[in-house]
Amino acid sequence: MERILEVKDLHIHFNAFAGAVKAIRGVSFHLNKGETLAIVGESGSGKSVTTKAVTRILPDNAVIDNGEITYKGMDLLAMTEKEFNNIRGNEIGLIFQDPLSALDPVMKIGKQITETLILKQKMPKKEAEARALELMKAVGIPNAEQRFHEYPFQFSGGMRQRIVIAIALASNPQLLICDEPTTALDVTIQSQILELIKKIQKERNLSVIFITHDLGVVANMADRVDVMYAGKIVEEGTVEDIFYDPKHPYTWSLLASMPNLDTKGGDELMVIPGTPPNMLYPPKGDAFAPRNHYAMKIDFDREPPMFKVSDTHYAATWLLHPDAPKVEMPAHLKHRIELQLKEAEKYNG
Amino acid sequence: MDNRTPILEVKHLCKHFYQGKSVMKAVDDVSFHVYKGETFGLVGESGCGKTTTGRTIIRLYGATSGEVWFNGNRIDGKLNKEETKAVTSKMQMIFQDPVASLNPRMTVEEIISEGAKINKIFATEEELKANVHKMLELVGLTAEHATRYPHEFSGGQRQRICIARALITKPDLVIADEPISALDVSIQAQVLNLMNKLRKELGLTILFIAHDLSVVKYFSERIAVMNRGRIVEMASSDLLYDNPVHPYTKSLLSAIPIPNPLLEKKRERFDYDPSIHQYDEQNQPKMIEIEPGHLVSMSDREYAAYLGAKK
Known part of the structure; x- marks a missing residue:
């Protein structure tokens, strides 16, 4: 099977006021094309930090001491920020836990989706709008034409998460990282979002890294599982x-x-x-x-x-x-x- | 059927919030009772009114209409000083977020003893102090922790402090509003075990409010399922899980992910669509007892259909 992502012996520490917090202490894993890998662990076990390292959105006080992250044969850690901008978003999409803080509260939903298309894909505005509407329909938003002109606060939690998924999908990523995408949602909404992610994955043959602490969700989504504890895969x-x-x-x-x-x-x-x-x-x-x-x-x-x-x-x-x-x-x-x-x-x- | 005495009776409770011209019916005609010594679970998704119900019972909100009876006395509406005291000391609450519900500027001892002090439960300072220490040990902390501040504790320990604070007035009823959902997975089981132990040792009556159905089933003897401010189904926990009747209960049960991959990947989900009821003026839903101890909100027409399908 083709390996799309490989992480080898990753060590990360954070420079905190009290000293160095060793968040990741030698993590190695790989992801095959088209599969779903679930990373399970309690808060502070380092599961989010690992994926932030993959997308290079670690905070400034984080230091990668050692390790290798290879995506489709490219060394992600050796790239310049400019080169990586073509990977982040275009190749690797991200969905976060809290859909409210992931969206700009004073920007209309439609603009938030077209913004990605115009910036990342250099699409003309008209085309981007048509594509955004398509995406909104694909993630199951009713009355997409009308909701295109609404603000995030007018959407329910589940609908907001659908918008975040639409933005992540806008530039056709190959790898989708979902960081606790349903933790803030109700069980009935959660099952809808999980179904949606599975459907999209099948249609586009996406590889998915799914971070969660809910073992029921893991059972539903995952092909393979990594259990993390205290910065290591156990x-x-x-x-x-x-x-x-x-x-x-x-x-x-x-x-x-x-x-x-x-x-x-x-x-x-x-x-x-x-x-x-x-x-x-x-x-x-x-x-x-x-x-x-x-x-x-x-x-x-x-x-x-x-x-x-x-x-x-x-x-x-x-x-x-x-x-x-x-x-x-x-x-x-x-x-x-x-x-x-x-x-x-x-x-x- | 059941001839135990109810410690708490809620009759046709309504709590409406007014926002300008619009009315938000957070709790809409809710009736149930809790027997002495049992654990009663209240489940539903966020916004269904379960927390508002709990808060209205303990008088954090004033009821719009309806009655709340506690230990044989009516406790909604205006109460005099003595009546208020009987309610506030005998009914206690544990909140969801142990970080937000503890005053960061008070020591643990001050936090735990505050309720007992106000209600003048102990005659002397020494007795109060001894009881604070006893409570700390009861919830798995030590007397040394009494002089520390909340920020020195982890989430699980803070929730233990909240439990100690609730128990020091020797309450008859504890309202636990999502007591474990803010905690880490490995800590949730610790707090659940603690509450289980206390329930057995002290014979507590608990109104357990949560959205996690597997936890509620484990913890409660009877369960009420709420949706849009109303109770749609109420039964003993086994009856509810073995034979859910209301479509909303079915949809809620089918949505819980089960940690069993071979089963979970193939399970069917039901979506709940409130329009299937087709309630009109002649066909209003009411609570119908379909078998002993199992109440479902349905209209006469739905009940007839249910009986027909059963045959």
Whole structure:
């Protein structure tokens, strides 16, 4: 399969008042053409920073210490800002979490879409307007002709997110980065937006990076999943690998910690004790060790490398070392996964 | 059917907001009751009026019309000093955003003790202090935290402080308005477990307001689904999930993403279109009990159609 994007051993720190915050500590992943990669993790795990590095919109106090970002064979980090302007927007589109702050409140919707076309594609104004209307219809906005002349505040949250998607699609990008695009939306609107992104992806054969913390959304969208914790990828695999055969204790607790529709009231939830580490002082060894029920002595001492589980599935935990004691995933998670598999089988007939 | 005593009864509650000439009917003829010791869930999407309902019950907003009964007394409208005290100390609220709902210039001890002080629940300073420390330990913090300020805590810990503040007056009813949606995934489970533990240990009655249906199902015994200021369906949580009847409930249930890829990628979604009801003057929706403990908002015509389809 053709690799459209490859990130290798990325290290990023932020110069803050208190010192250097090590936000990304050696992240490597790749994206194949036409697939959806979901990056999952809690806030502060570095998932947004990674994609901001790919689009080079990091704030001024961020420093890329090391690493390589290759897009279609081009080294993105070595480019000048002028060269990169042809990539950002034209090749790589972006959708942000909050559609209200991503739009200019005092500019009409139509102008916000045509602006991209006129600036990026050097399109004449008339043509750009026709194209913008087309885009608005493609993302499912009713009465596009009338709404073309309205302001963002006249749109609902879901409609605003559709506009943001239309702007991102305006210059036909190959890669679409969606940074929590539905977190600020209601579930019913969320399902509409997810459907829309999937439909557009199919029509245009887009490659998508989807950032979220909602595992239900991951299950809906992703082909492959990267689980991030404290600036590192701790587990990587196909969506089936991650949901039905997870190997990292952090993934276990993520999957087991939220109630699902089958959880009985009164059942104790599996919790991850404590809080994520302060990245000013990243802990020695495995960053998840202090919150890990299964941590071994070595976890506090040395960082685990990525162990290979299968051709598609990798996890960074010492538990996969051949000398480590055999530890199975918690019984109730195993039970939950068995139930889910049965349910899926029943549903799919 | 149920002969437990309701601790809270809401009858035909309306809350309308006036903006110039237009009227926003945020809560429109809502009736329900909450029994002692149970957890009652109120779900719906944003703007459906669930938060306004909670806030009107606790008197943050004045009701436009309708009645609220708490512990056998009517508490909407004007109350004298003593009646107000009975309401404010026995009914407490936990808000969504623990950053915004704690005063940054007060220490944790001041925050937690404020309600108890105003209501003069403890006779002496020492007793008050001892109870603040007890509350802190109850919610998983320590007595040392009492002298610190809110900014020194993480989001999950701040929500614990909010819970401690709500519990110190020994309330009969706690209104929890989206208590976990502002927290990180790994912290949500901690706070849910804590609330579960407290509910069992203290026998709390909770009105749980949230938009996340899987959490509400896990946490509540009975659930009311709200849409556009009205309750459209109300049932025990199992009945509601196994046999949703109102089209809005069905659409809401189908929209929750389930963390099960093989199933989730193939699931069907239903969209809710309010015009399918075709309500007119003869056919107005009302709450109809279609089976014991399961109320659905439908018109007589819809009920007849439902019974017909059942056969």
